[in-house]
Amino acid sequence: MPADLSWLLRKEALVGAGVVVLAASGAAAWYLLQASVLTIAVAPRDGTEPELIKAYADALDSAGEGVRLRILSFDDVRESAAALQDGRADLAVVRPDVLLPTNGLTLAILRDQAMIVASPDHAPIQEFPKLAGKRLGIAAHREADFALLKSLLGYYGLTPEMDAGGPSRDRTVHLVRVDQEAVGASFRDRRIDAFVSIIAPSAPKALALIGAVRSVARHGKVAFVAVEDDGAVIERFPRLQSVTVPGGLFGGDPKLPADDVKTVGASYRLMARATLSRAVAADITQQFFEKRTAAAAKTDAAEYIQAPAYDTTAAATSARIPIHPGAIDYFEREQHGFVERYGDTLYLLGAIAGGLVSVLAWIRQRLAALRRERIDEIMDRLLALIGLARAASSARALDGLAAEVDGLAADAVRYARERDPDARTMSALSIAIETARATLADGRRRIAPSPFDRSPPEASALARIPREAPPR
Secondary structure (H helix, E strand, C coil), X not given: CCHHHHHHHCHHHHHHHXXXXXXXXXXXXXXXHCCEEEEEEECCCCCCHHHHHHHHHHHHHHHCCCEEEEXXXXXXXXHHHHHHHCCCCCEEEECCCCCCCCCEEEEEEEEEEEEEEEEECCCCCCCHHHHCCCEEEECCCCHHHHHXXXXXXXXXXXXXXXXXXXXXXXXXXXXXXXXXXXXXXXXHCCCCCEEEEEECCCCHHHHHHHHHHHHCCCCCCEEECCCCCHHHHHHHCCCCEEEEECCCCCECCCCECCCCEEEEEEEEEEEEECCCCHHHHHHHHHHHHHCHHHHHCCCHHHHHCECCCCCCHHXXXXXXXXXXXXXXXXXXXXXXXXXXXXXXXXXXXXXXHHHHHHHHHHHHHXXXXXXXXXXXXXXXXXXXXXXXXXXXXXXXXXXXXXXXXHHHHHHHHHHHHHCCCCHHHHHHHHHHHXXXXXXXXXXXXXXXXXXXXXXXXXXXXXXXXXXXXXXX
């Protein structure tokens, strides 16, 4: 039997294997129970999202949850979306109309933004085509907001142009930069005819803007520009979304708006890479809604988080901006427990462990069989040596046979020390060794004559001297 495998049969080896298995099991359990740390790309740097995500990250850390956030900050949502797309982040704040990652799936809507175009009642503008030749105040300082406004104006055949004080043209809309604090003054000075903002309708800033427009209205009324054909606009620009500003949202007497106002807008979304496991995606989605109260204590932006709307699971996963299956699991209360979540992994580990145990058992059985074969070989050789000893005719031959018997006896001793052989096997082996040695002793006595059978040397010498004839 190969000597380099004999250690597998020793108790020390078996104990060591047990320790290794236990250590591996402990390491696997530790790994499975560790918190999942997800990298999230956040933008814009001057928006509400960085503060919002930081509030959630702190809430997760404080609660010791099984999922944590590592924040990567970017200046623009195009950069955060790119970080998700090229694999630098697991999650990202994304504005789909700016850049929709090819591997991005929605977990939650961080905030919906609507394009709100308002004017005072003494010079009301209620349709987009009526903006032709008008001066439109805009507080947007982000390129994405300009791009959205340009797309919508272009749909109605209007051309936006930054106001330079030149003459008005029929299909041109003059854009005038206006600070939020100067909206009322700009209307009073006739610098603008209407004001546009791309903002969450219920945000405090939106309420303040509409309040500024109301302050210059003669009868406290405000006109809103509606996008009646919003379905066609969305079909043309599929990454935008329809938004309805509910009547009375801005309060007042009379209420503002008087009726629901249909418009379009964009959304800031929390998106995950498509390869993120359903279980982890469900966990992080759950945490964003369950920790909303804790996050809202630090920022009002947490109040605007909502689930993406969908009718059926098929509609959610096949939408133009699809929802992650893990988020759907949470929304439909189909989250899995530990066993269900890691069942496949545990089953695979169990199968591998079972296979390894079977292989080790086979090796151990095979080595034991080889050991038994070796004992059988020793006994067969001892029986053969007994026959050879009886037929030996010289002391040299008997010495060689004796040396071989001693070697076989040493092999038997080593076997007995490494294993725990049964008594019957060792008894038979002992009998064979003693018989072989007894036969060798008989052979030596047979070859070496007894001193009683040999003639004295002097007698032999005298016998060889020729006798003289007696004298006659």
